[in-house]
Amino acid sequence: MTTSASAVPVPAGRKADRNGRPRGANFLKMMPLAPAIGLMLVFLAGPILYCVYAAFTNMALTGTGAANVKFVGLDNFRKAFGSSAFTNSIWLTLVFTLISAIIGQNTLGLGLALLMRRSTKFVRNFVGTAVIGAWVLPEIVAAYLLSAFFNDDGTLNVILHKVGLPGQDWLYAAPIVAVSIANIWRGTAFSMLVYSAALSEVPKEIEESAEMDGAGGWRRLVFVTVPMISRAIMTNLMLITLQTLSVFGLIYAMTRGGPGTKSQTLPLYMYEQAFSFSQIGYGTAIALVMLAIGAIFSLIYLRGLNSEAA
Amino acid sequence: MIARDRISKLTANLILLALGILFVLPLLWVLFASVNRTAGLRVELPTSPTFANFKAVLNVTTTYRPVLNGLILCGGAALLTMVCAVLAAYPLSRFKTKFNRPFLLTVLFCTGLPITAVMVPVYGLFVQLNLVDTLGGTIMFMATSSLPFAIWLTKTFMDGVPISLEEAAWVDGASNMKALRRIVLPLMWPGIAVVLIFTFIGMWGNFFVPFMLLLSPERLPASVSIFTFFGQYGEPNYGQLAAYSLIYTTPVLLLYLLLSRKLGGAFALGGAIKG
Structure with a gap:
């Protein structure tokens, strides 16, 4: 048994010894990354680059853009920002993200995680199962369930009638609110899980000593507990924002973006332009705007993680 | 102090139960409708449950x-x-x-x-x-x-x-x-x-x-x-x-x-x- 240092790969956390090692060794060590990198280059980087190219052309499935594809410069973007349907979809996407992710899922998830620490085991299990159950349901099934729930004859109106309030067809009267609530119903589990994990690492003593010092429930929450899980809040907010930006199936199955365009968020608008109207060039320009929004959020998130870690 | 603690536990449990029920409500329709031969979008207890839909x-x-x-x-x-x-x-x-x-x-x-x-x-x-x-x-x-x-x-x-x-x-x-x-x-x-x-x-x-x-x-x-x-x-x-x-x-x-x-x-x- 030899203990020559060169046979032992350098473990994480120690400084790599690059001097005594042939250059190929490092390369060989990293070889297991190849399948993942290959797939991501072909099916992720490739389409994104293609997106950047097609967004500046008049590519289409029918008409002039189908016969000869031409560069049209910024025309697609000019068309988008001048179109009321596009600005409408941007606006709706922002409302949808704000209501369903940042306010709904995030706050409700944190609230559930906090309350679950003080509850009995039975209640905790019941609520946990109900919330996570809504999360593991397939997207389309969730959409049907919520459509039925918000329907004219649906569960919500039955309850409203029981307590003497007027009901209505919610998918028609307030479609963006209905799909936002649907997204809260479906997505809250994620925030709940992240916050439960984060809260389980907050030492009980710190909160208890704050209580001893006379800090009441709300003050303790705002000044002691929340700062201690700020990193988890940051991570969670970013991830759910990004997930919510690209929600398609839920809205498509519930309202198809309608009535009219009253719940047509950016992904649905892109789908309609690219496939229903065959405007691939214009559709990819919208996709590029979505990617840019995602990329900006993603970068803020990375910066946040970095500065926290430092 | 202990009484206050008990009250806060009780409120936590009650709020959680209410939230849990809100999450379960939309599920009722699929359960009832699946065993109801004439189901619509209205949530109703099936009068004569049947497995005909599954069949x-x-x-x-x-x-x-x-x-x-x-x-x-x-x-x-x-x-x-x-x-x-x-x-x-x-x-x-x-x-x-x-x-x-x-x-x-x-x-x-x-x-x-x-x-x-x-x-x-x-x-x-x-x-x-x-x-x-x-x-x-x-x-x-x-x-x-x-x-x-x-x-x-x-x-x-x-x-x-x-x-x-x-x-x-x-x-x-x-x-x-x-x-x-x-x-x-x-x-x-x-x-x-x-x-x-x-x-x-x-x-x-x-x-x-x-x-x-x-x-x-x-x-x-x-x-x-x-x-x-x-x-x-x-x-x-x-x-x-x-x-x-x-x-x-x-x-x-x-x-x-x-x-x-x-x-x-x-x-x-x-x-x-x-x-």
């Missing part, structure tokens, strides 16, 4: 083939994701090179990109490569789209396995891959199972990707073929739709039960995500 949908075209397609598609994609993610996580977790940090940052960045946005160019790419309407192509794309998140989670779980055992194996002349297979994987299989199951659940529910990339009815997975209940024929049969929804949901419920019984449940995932 009606349990045939090859409506249920068996789409579910089987879904199992092949999502099972294949989830396995491919997992193999690539484990292989990629090993060097990232074990060796410190200049390459690690930029790669991990890229991976994190990719988890943030809206996959929906890439679907238009992906469709173009699939047309170029003649991959439209093939299970293989769709599997590879689905695997790729969940790969960044899976690599990230797998690396987090792998970091939890102490490196000292491998160092002994390396000294004994074991190769990296052998150390990974014999030492690391057996020690982190609960983490692997958590990532695998959540990858599968995510794919099982995914509608948009197979909806765009697959065309022929005989290749469509359950997540897309459920849409055919709303055909050109006007009002769908809601009872059958509800029964089918329940059947289609069963695999992920079973996986979730497995997860919560054996692996500490979804809470293990929360721990890995919050970083």
Whole structure:
């Protein structure tokens, strides 16, 4: 048994010894990354680059853009920002993200995680199962369930009638609110899980000593507990924002973006332009705007993680 | 002091119960409608419960083939994701090179990109490569789209396995891959199972990707073929739709039960995500 240092790969956390090692060794060590990198280059980087190219052309499935594809410069973007349907979809996407992710899922998830620490085991299990159950349901099934729930004859109106309030067809009267609530119903589990994990690492003593010092429930929450899980809040907010930006199936199955365009968020608008109207060039320009929004959020998130870690 | 504590516990329980009931409410319709032969969108207790809806949908075209397609598609994609993610996580977790940090940052960045946005160019790419309407192509794309998140989670779980055992194996002349297979994987299989199951659940529910990339009815997975209940024929049969929804949901419920019984449940995932 030899203990020559060169046979032992350098473990994480120690400084790599690059001097005594042939250059190929490092390369060989990293070889297991190849399948993942290959797939991501072909099916992720490739389409994104293609997106950047097609967004500046008049590519289409029918008409002039189908016969000869031409560069049209910024025309697609000019068309988008001048179109009321596009600005409408941007606006709706922002409302949808704000209501369903940042306010709904995030706050409700944190609230559930906090309350679950003080509850009995039975209640905790019941609520946990109900919330996570809504999360593991397939997207389309969730959409049907919520459509039925918000329907004219649906569960919500039955309850409203029981307590003497007027009901209505919610998918028609307030479609963006209905799909936002649907997204809260479906997505809250994620925030709940992240916050439960984060809260389980907050030492009980710190909160208890704050209580001893006379800090009441709300003050303790705002000044002691929340700062201690700020990193988890940051991570969670970013991830759910990004997930919510690209929600398609839920809205498509519930309202198809309608009535009219009253719940047509950016992904649905892109789908309609690219496939229903065959405007691939214009559709990819919208996709590029979505990617840019995602990329900006993603970068803020990375910066946040970095500065926290430092 | 103790009385106040008891009151606050009681309020916590009551609020939680109320929230739990709110989450259960939408589920009532699917349960009632599935056993009601004349179900509509109205939620009502069926007067004479029947399994006729289940009988009606349990045939090859409506249920068996789409579910089987879904199992092949999502099972294949989830396995491919997992193999690539484990292989990629090993060097990232074990060796410190200049390459690690930029790669991990890229991976994190990719988890943030809206996959929906890439679907238009992906469709173009699939047309170029003649991959439209093939299970293989769709599997590879689905695997790729969940790969960044899976690599990230797998690396987090792998970091939890102490490196000292491998160092002994390396000294004994074991190769990296052998150390990974014999030492690391057996020690982190609960983490692997958590990532695998959540990858599968995510794919099982995914509608948009197979909806765009697959065309022929005989290749469509359950997540897309459920849409055919709303055909050109006007009002769908809601009872059958509800029964089918329940059947289609069963695999992920079973996986979730497995997860919560054996692996500490979804809470293990929360721990890995919050970083």
